[in-house]
Amino acid sequence: MKEWKKKCILFLVSQNISLFGSSVVGYAITWYITLKTSSGMWMTASILCSLLPQLFISLFAGVWADRYHRKMLIMVSDGFIAASTLGLALMFLVGKDSMWMLMLVSAVRSVGAGVQTPAVGAIVPQIIPQEKLTRINGINQTCNSVLMMISPAVGGVLLGSVGIAWAMLVDVITAALAICVMAFLKVEKPVSKGQISMWKELKEGIQYTTGHAIVSRILVFYGIAFFLITPAAFLTPLMIERTFGSEVWRLSANEIVWTVGSLLGGVFVAWKGNFKDKWRVMAVSYIGFGVTFLLLGLTPYFWMYLAVMMISGAFMPALATASTVMLQEEVEAGKLGRVFSVFQIISGSVMPLGMLIFGPMADRVPIQWIMVGSGALLAAAGKMIRR
Template structure:
């Protein structure tokens, strides 16, 4: 699911910045809905195969490669600059609520309906989103000059725009390095629960819920209380909190599951505050006309090394152990958080947000 989006994302932003952004979101959502509808018909006919499920995930990823940067690049055109962090926080709250309620709701619906009817709910949701967008005016940023499509030149224009903003390259680089370490560790949460703590699938579910609850609180802290804190300082602090959560989770004895659940709650909160703050900084500091390219390229550059990290997760965990992996990863993330405070130009990006 990650690979198509990460590869296509390298160029999808070029088209997002050239096309009508509202129309791009509507078409991307419609494309994803049509793919889901096709799989639904296969379920009704009893002809569905696992390869078709994989194909659906690939096509969904392709649609997301256009929808996500178009949506993220549209927010600064709708919300006042001083409200961008709150919007990002509220968005995190919505995503967190979905991650908490989604699995049990899905299990409940599976007990009542055939999976084909449940997939129709996804199609209906996309239809509602598309119709709703028709009634929202989303202005398109004016390009400085109308030029013929040249993907390389458009990407170079965006890269020059990012380099012109002091500290932004450092912010991106540290974020990519942190994600490279964090994403593989997230995959190990179920294994730490099952193997180290000798837990059950129910306890795995508890960790998922408390992590989601932490994300919900983190989104609320940014979205409702609107913290008047330098957002880059806040990002760096969340690196430290997340790193400490990994580190101390790796130190826990087998009977320390309850503390792991508590650490997971604060880890989810840190991740939510970090992401909302990061998105708000980018939306405020980057020019709207190149924002689609910046978000899509950053997402791709962020995901590609993470995929490599995910592929090596099993080998690393088998070689040095799951707990040791948490310890080392926590130290690395903490180190990145400390180093980040020594970039004055990067810290200045988070002021007045």
């Protein structure tokens, strides 16, 4: 077996193990808040705690990913997230649970994710040949979808049977396994830049991102898309609870059908192997998201809702792969970490901004109306990409 394939396997196994545990905890926390409060304000607070810390730490995480050992950053951040989750689980187990403590640990976990994400995005071209990036990203999206299909069921079973504390312990175990697997991956440390200040590197990365014609264009549409995807990403559990019923199985089914669609989309991307016109792929994906989100707000029956949600999920792997591979192909290796951190800052800022608007709105107007409006705008944005 070729060396790059061995590295690729170790990396994919490690990251997907870590993703599984994080997904179980993420779903458990979201559903716990939904079922306990049925409040758009508490859901907004949860999203802000999960995203804002990533926004602030990303200012530096991209520089660290270009300066320090990316493998070690990934391992340390995994351990940091697991330790904070373990502490929260123990507090819940001894009866010292509170919504505010849940918010605090969500923020701490967000810091770890903020450090890890640019390092993960930047390390991929180090271990995978450029001509294989699309196929490997497609395989990774497929693996993600399989695990994301399982994790809602696991999260729902654990939350409904033994409580949120035990669901949290799953993340601790998977993080430990992911760190052990990652330890066997051999990746070179980025070349030292000498005594260049961190602020200068940060400024250089921002200027490069905003000044690069292709990267800056992706960035603009990236920001628009994340803002308009916010209602579908975070308010659908609340919409289901208010419209169709508060049973945990409905929330689980919502996530499962999305991941089934994403799984099928990932298989297609892996089979395709490469996209000649990545802009077109992004445009079609945006329009597909927009139309399906609009339909989610109009469906009167839960089975119809699930069918539309599955179709919507099929567009995610193509969109994620096209945009990620474009960045990995266009950006020079020494700046990848900072470019990915800028993109993380955008997603980390526009989605909380979206929740500040859409969250309180969800307590005043039907969420279905919000879905219809955001879907229509997202479809319109997709048509603009090709112009």
